[in-house]
Amino acid sequence: MKIQHRASERHVLTVVVDNEPGILAKITGLFTARGYNIDSLTVADISEDHAISRITIVTGGPPQVIDQIQAQLERLVPVHRVIDLTEEGPHVERELALVKVRGTGETRVEALRTAEVFRANVVDTTPESFIFELTGSSTKIDSFVGLMRGLGLVEVGRSGIVGMMRGAEGA
Amino acid sequence: MSEERSGAAILVECLARQGVEFVFGYPGGAVLPIYDELFSDTRIRHILVRHEAGAAHAAEGYARSTGKPGVVLVTSGPGATNAITGIADAYMDSIPMVVITGQVPTPLIGTDAFQEADTVGLTRHCTKHNYLVKDPEDLAATIEEAFEIATTGRPGPVVIDIPKNVQIATALQGDGPAPRKKRYQPRMIGAPEEIAEAVEMIAQAERPIFYTGGGVINSGPKATELLRQLQSITGAPTTSTLMGLGAFAADHPDWLGMLGMHGTFEANMAMNQCDVMVCIGARFDDRVTGRLDAFSPGSKKIHIDIDRSSINKIVPVDLGIVGDCGAVLEQMIACWGDRKCRDLGEWKARIAGWRARDSLAYPPGKDAIMPQLAVERLFALTRQRDPIITTEVGQHQMWAAQYFGFMGPNKWLTSGGLGTMGYGLPAAIGAQLGNPDSLVIDIAGEASIQMNIQELGTASQFRLPVKVFILNNEYMGMVRQWQELTYESRYSNSYSDSLPDFVKLAESYGWKGIRITDEAGLDAGIQAMLDHDGPVMVDCQVSKDANCFPMIPSGAAHTDMLLYGDLVGGTMEDEAKALV
Ligand SMILES: Cc1ncc(C[n+]2csc(CCOP(=O)(O)OP(=O)(O)O)c2C)c(N)n1
Ligand SMILES: [Mg+2]
Numbered sequence: 199m200k201i202q203h204r205a206s207e208r209h210v211l212t213v214v215v216d217n218e219p220g221i222l223a224k225i226t227g228l229f230t231a232r233g234y235n236i237d238s239l240t241v242a243d244i245s246e247d248h249a250i251s252r253i254t255i256v257t258g259g260p261p262q263v264i265d266q267i268q269a270q271l272e273r274l275v276p277v278h279r280v281i282d283l284t285e286e287g288p289h290v291e292r293e294l295a296l297v298k299v300r301g302t303g304e305t306r307v308e309a310l311r312t313a314e315v316f317r318a319n320v321v322d323t324t325p326e327s328f329i330f331e332l333t334g335s336s337t338k339i340d341s342f343v344g345l346m347r348g349l350g351l352v353e354v355g356r357s358g359i360v361g362m363m364r365g366a367e368g369a
Numbered sequence: 370m371s372e373e374r375s376g377a378a379i380l381v382e383c384l385a386r387q388g389v390e391f392v393f394g395y396p397g398g399a400v401l402p403i404y405d406e407l408f409s410d411t412r413i414r415h416i417l418v419r420h421e422a423g424a425a426h427a428a429e430g431y432a433r434s435t436g437k438p439g440v441v442l443v444t445s446g447p448g449a450t451n452a453i454t455g456i457a458d459a460y461m462d463s464i465p466m467v468v469i470t471g472q473v474p475t476p477l478i479g480t481d482a483f484q485e486a487d488t489v490g491l492t493r494h495c496t497k498h499n500y501l502v503k504d505p506e507d508l509a510a511t512i513e514e515a516f517e518i519a520t521t522g523r524p525g526p527v528v529i530d531i532p533k534n535v536q537i538a539t540a541l542q543g544d545g546p547a548p549r550k551k552r553y554q555p556r557m558i559g560a561p562e563e564i565a566e567a568v569e570m571i572a573q574a575e576r577p578i579f580y581t582g583g584g585v586i587n588s589g590p591k592a593t594e595l596l597r598q599l600q601s602i603t604g605a606p607t608t609s610t611l612m613g614l615g616a617f618a619a620d621h622p623d624w625l626g627m628l629g630m631h632g633t634f635e636a637n638m639a640m641n642q643c644d645v646m647v648c649i650g651a652r653f654d655d656r657v658t659g660r661l662d663a664f665s666p667g668s669k670k671i672h673i674d675i676d677r678s679s680i681n682k683i684v685p686v687d688l689g690i691v692g693d694c695g696a697v698l699e700q701m702i703a704c705w706g707d708r709k710c711r712d713l714g715e716w717k718a719r720i721a722g723w724r725a726r727d728s729l730a731y732p733p734g735k736d737a738i739m740p741q742l743a744v745e746r747l748f749a750l751t752r753q754r755d756p757i758i759t760t761e762v763g764q765h766q767m768w769a770a771q772y773f774g775f776m777g778p779n780k781w782l783t784s785g786g787l788g789t790m791g792y793g794l795p796a797a798i799g800a801q802l803g804n805p806d807s808l809v810i811d812i813a814g815e816a817s818i819q820m821n822i823q824e825l826g827t828a829s830q831f832r833l834p835v836k837v838f839i840l841n842n843e844y845m846g847m848v849r850q851w852q853e854l855t856y857e858s859r860y861s862n863s864y865s866d867s868l869p870d871f872v873k874l875a876e877s878y879g880w881k882g883i884r885i886t887d888e889a890g891l892d893a894g895i896q897a898m899l900d901h902d903g904p905v906m907v908d909c910q911v912s913k914d915a916n917c918f919p920m921i922p923s924g925a926a927h928t929d930m931l932l933y934g935d936l937v938g939g940t941m942e943d944e945a946k947a948l949v
Binding site: 199216219220223224227228231262265266269270272273274275276278 | 489490493494497498501518552553676677678680681682685943944947
């Protein structure tokens with residue numbers, strides 16, 4: 199007998215929660231306990247009184263599993279609401295990356311030129327290195343990082359995705 | 370008038386205000402301040418169990434039989450970890466329960482202090498919600514929210530972990546409810562258009578079926594009445610899960626018996642052949658559905674559940690209604706108005722045909738009592754006393770479900786979701802406390818009863834006349850049955866060796882012990898159990914190789930039931946073996 203695996207689709211979920219101890223463990227624990235995937239997770243408190251946090255989760259699974267993930271999250275007492283951005287329609291997804299590159303001479307110039315094309319900012323510089331800051335879609339960051347590999351890439355830090363619905367309405 | 374109180378005193382005051390009559394618990398270092406408060410409190414009765422798992426199951430038994438939340442109090446570390454099986458059990462079966470655990474003082478948390486366990490971490494996925502309270506100021510609001518969460522929406526266990534220094538430190542407690550923001554609002558009623566659609570589907574159905582579950586019991590006795598009312602105006606044949614038994618009367622002509630793995634032939638065939646299935650407070654558990662791709666292939670499905678995550682979790686349905694079973698049933702009855710139901714004569718005739726297979730028939734005992742007969746006799750001799758039945762887990766549990774007839778709600782207490790051996794005796798203790806005038810019987814297996822046997826002492830101490838009726842087949846019968854069907858009768862470690870003398874064991878705890886060894890003594894033994902005004906343990910020695918049928922083997926469809934007398938190969942495909 200062999201173990202069967204199922205086809206999956208990518209979804210971005212926004213989860214609005216009470217900012218209380220253990221809430222992140224509850225959410226990530228729910229994903230592991232029920233066998234769901236987390237590709238990316240970001241969290242920060244967003245309200246004036248620090249009482250509410252917004253979590254963005256990128257996950258994948260067959261449609262029925264995605265619906266379950268949303269329902270299971272909504273079942274947690276500190277969760278106010280869950281919005282499936284992928285399901286709701288047009289939305290913006292952004293990620294921030296810090297990319298450190300080391301090099302001199304022609305590769306250093308080429309790195310800087312590429313950064314300009316991608317509209318990355320230089321946030322730290324030494325005679326032999328840069329740290330670039332880049333915001334954009336994950337694919338944009340992927341391709342920037344891909345190009346930097348040939349130009350002395352040292353390390354990459356990525357924030358994970360935050361997302362929001364387009365248009366005037368709030369989540 | 371507000372009063373400055375210690376955390377422990379605030380806790381006890383809150384429990385009393387919640388109307389808590391009993392706390393099931395066991396003391397230890399991290400809860401001493403609370404025990405000291407209980408010492409002089411006259412409102413709350415503490416029931417000292419013999420093991421913390423017993424406390425949690427007793428609280429479950431109390432809750433399930435009374436509809437009120439069960440309350441548990443245990444110490445930190447091993448007290449909390451011992452209670453976890455009962456907490457997980459309550460979570461699976463949606464039992465309202467509030468568990469207070471002691472914790473090491475806040476400055477010691479995270480230092481691997483004596484009897485420290487990360488209770489909030491350990492119980493995160495087997496509670497509906499849990500808390501670590503770090504300041505007595507927050508205690509009253511937390512406890513009030515905990516009771517609300519445990520008892521409303523889909524009920525479940527809530528853990529409140531209270532460090533010892535928080536029990537001793539003081540805070541001001543007012544007379545009224547503590548101020549808190551209301552953040553838990555379960556959806557209770559269905560949308561009118563969904564109700565109308567459901568009623569229309571049922572009215573059009575030629576072969577309707579009601580498939581009901583524990584949600585109907587959890588919703589309260591009114592839901593049971595409403596279910597019976599809706600059934601009588603629609604005429605729909607009705608089956609139930611293990612957890613839902615009693616919501617519909619077992620002697621009603623439209624009662625199909627329990628469905629699922631050990632359900633009746635007629636219940637499973639009707640599920641398979643229906644054209645409209647109305648699932649009311651059940652959750653399409655694997656024990657109910659059998660092979661999913663063959664589950665009721667031709668039917669339109671309506672699912673009523675208070676937990677939206679239950680809908681479409683396993684079986685996609687045509688209409689999901691999120692709401693409380695009782696409230697939605699009431700809406701449906703109102704919406705049905707004075708419609709007439711279709712003539713279901715043809716459907717009922719087909720069901721009568723399946724019923725004629727007499728799937729619960731079993732062969733006569735050769736030289737031992739058949740366990741099925743023992744349950745039938747127990748039912749016959751007790752039914753006019755409307756007893757509360759608890760069970761352990763195994764064949765005896767299924768035989769109790771099959772051969773004992775349940776007429777009303779809150780009379781049947783069994784560990785369904787988690788299937789916890791050792792549940793029945795403590796649950797019976799909790800049920801007896803909540804229902805002092807009821808006859809409470811734990812139908813047990815000789816292996817399971819040993820898992821919480823220490824609770825015999827609890828029943829003695831609190832003078833609880835519970836009865837334990839052991840169907841002693843000298844095997845972990847359910848394990849033996851699977852080994853017979855799947856592993857060519859290689860009975861690996863399923864024989865109950867070195868059993869105690871149950872009669873002497875009972876007597877040593879101050880119980881009466883009775884042994885029944887043959888059919889001739891069966892009724893007299895049961896009668897002697899009933900006649901004794903105190904706790905009784907009956908060692909009813911039954912056939913060692915009886916099996917529990919009908920059975921849908923794992924991985925098989927509803928239409929592939931094994932009945933008594935069917936030939937079985939004794940082996941199974943790996944795919945089927947891999948299913949639980
Ligand atoms: C705590 C726990 N451990 C193991 C099991 C697996 N199990 C299910 S039924 C069973 C045998 C129960 O034997 P007994 O109590 O004698 O009941 P019988 O089936 O013989 O009626 C076992 C070991 C379980 N359900 N619970
Ligand atoms: Mg046994």
